[in-house]
Amino acid sequence: MTEINHVLVTGGGGYIGTVLIPMLLADGYKVRALDRFFFGRELLPEDDNLEIVVEDTRRLAPEHLAGIDAVIDLVAISNDPSGELFQDATMAINRDSRIACAKLAKAAGAKRYILPSSCSIYGFQEEGVISDETCPTNPLTTYARANEMAEHGVLPLADDTFCVTVLRQSTVYGLSPRMRFDLAINGMTYGAWKTGKLPLMRDGSQWRPMVHVADTASAQKFMLTAPADKVNGELFNVGSAANTYQLGPLGEIVANRVPRDVEIEWYGDPDHRSYRVAFDKIEALGWKASKTAEDGVDEICAALEAGTTDKTTKTITLEWYKELVRWQQIVHATELDGKMLAL
Numbered sequence: 249m250t251e252i253n254h255v256l257v258t259g260g261g262g263y264i265g266t267v268l269i270p271m272l273l274a275d276g277y278k279v280r281a282l283d284r285f286f287f288g289r290e291l292l293p294e295d296d297n298l299e300i301v302v303e304d305t306r307r308l309a310p311e312h313l314a315g316i317d318a319v320i321d322l323v324a325i326s327n328d329p330s331g332e333l334f335q336d337a338t339m340a341i342n343r344d345s346r347i348a349c350a351k352l353a354k355a356a357g358a359k360r361y362i363l364p365s366s367c368s369i370y371g372f373q374e375e376g377v378i379s380d381e382t383c384p385t386n387p388l389t390t391y392a393r394a395n396e397m398a399e400h401g402v403l404p405l406a407d408d409t410f411c412v413t414v415l416r417q418s419t420v421y422g423l424s425p426r427m428r429f430d431l432a433i434n435g436m437t438y439g440a441w442k443t444g445k446l447p448l449m450r451d452g453s454q455w456r457p458m459v460h461v462a463d464t465a466s467a468q469k470f471m472l473t474a475p476a477d478k479v480n481g482e483l484f485n486v487g488s489a490a491n492t493y494q495l496g497p498l499g500e501i502v503a504n505r506v507p508r509d510v511e512i513e514w515y516g517d518p519d520h521r522s523y524r525v526a527f528d529k530i531e532a533l534g535w536k537a538s539k540t541a542e543d544g545v546d547e548i549c550a551a552l553e554a555g556t557t558d559k560t561t562k563t564i565t566l567e568w569y570k571e572l573v574r575w576q577q578i579v580h581a582t583e584l585d586g587k588m589l590a591l
């Protein structure tokens with residue numbers, strides 16, 4: 249397969265995309281970032297090798313794939329609560345638009361397509377089970393089901409000219425320009441740092457694999473050049489055994505790392521999602537996670553201390569989408585001929 253130079257990153261303005269794109273640029277790739285930029289356009293660097301396309305992936309057209317060698321299809325309504333509130337959009341974006349994107353990419357002559365999926369499709373597994381990529385899945389939410397359907401839609405497109413790889417990412421943590429405090433380690437760190445109370449979802453015994461945002465971005469970059477005979481048509485779990493935690497002990501790790509006295513504050517009904525996952529397959533290729541939960545806590549605390557990040561509505565994905573819908577209704581009800589005060 250020919251060399252990869254030009255990469256389309258959908259959802260490039262998101263939590264993972266705003267970490268991934270600078271990494272791709274630093275490695276000399278040309279990048280086209282296509283996004284609605286629901287979280288703002290200012291989060292990506294100015295760079296001659298970065299092209300910004302403001303578009304909705306449900307309206308993807310051949311021109312968006314023109315000249316592209318590979319796609320990293322990050323676009324999504326990106327968590328369970330948002331997926332439940334916006335079920336139709338979640339299916340249309342996370343499933344349909346990503347399958348359509350893979351088909352358009354193949355038709356346009358792209359060589360690689362990478363689908364960043366989620367380990368949440370393992371859902372609940374019995375205690376003691378460690379799922380590898382061949383194990384049965386158990387998607388419990390609209391978000392997880394849409395990811396699995398996207399996997400089923402894109403993998404059959406793999407052939408000798410089009411390399412398709414699915415990455416089932418662990419729950420991500422760590423600092424990003426598009427910060428998310430609705431992710432477990434990030435939310436715990438914020439609560440502990442800000443108020444001395446660490447929010448922990450009941451009952452704390454649930455297993456969850458975690459991966460640092462820079463590590464999952466590096467796995468996506470890795471798949472641009474990984475040997476096609478080893479990754480084409482394949483699924484890989486992304487994370488590490490060392491970063492697989494029960495949430496209770498993870499809360500203790502975060503509490504001990506934040507530089508102040510911290511107490512645990514339990515919330516919610518017992519979480520039914522519990523899964524442990526094997527990472528041998530991706531590690532056998534030579535990719536390995538490099539960061540620990542403590543690294544994530546340290547960098548988030550440092551950024552909070554420096555005032556370069558903060559928890560606002562925009563950092564809680566569901567709250568931000570609800571805000572956008574609410575504002576749209578207000579503007580729609582009050583504007584006249586597309587104008588507000590100026591007429």
Ligand SMILES: NC(=O)c1ccc[n+]([C@@H]2O[C@H](COP(=O)([O-])OP(=O)(O)OC[C@H]3O[C@@H](n4cnc5c(N)ncnc54)[C@H](O)[C@@H]3O)[C@@H](O)[C@H]2O)c1
Pocket residue numbers: 258259260261262263264265282283284285286287303304305306321322323324325326327341364365366367417418419420421426428431565
């Ligand atoms: N963060 C995690 O813990 C995690 C874990 C596993 C999998 N994933 C997956 O990784 C991917 C990226 O996640 P993230 O955390 O960066 O999410 P994110 O919400 O930060 O980013 C998603 C981006 O997609 C854009 N977007 C949404 N709908 C769009 C549309 N119709 N057209 C164009 N752009 C649109 C948003 O503006 C946003 O910039 C998602 O597929 C997510 O499901 C994330």
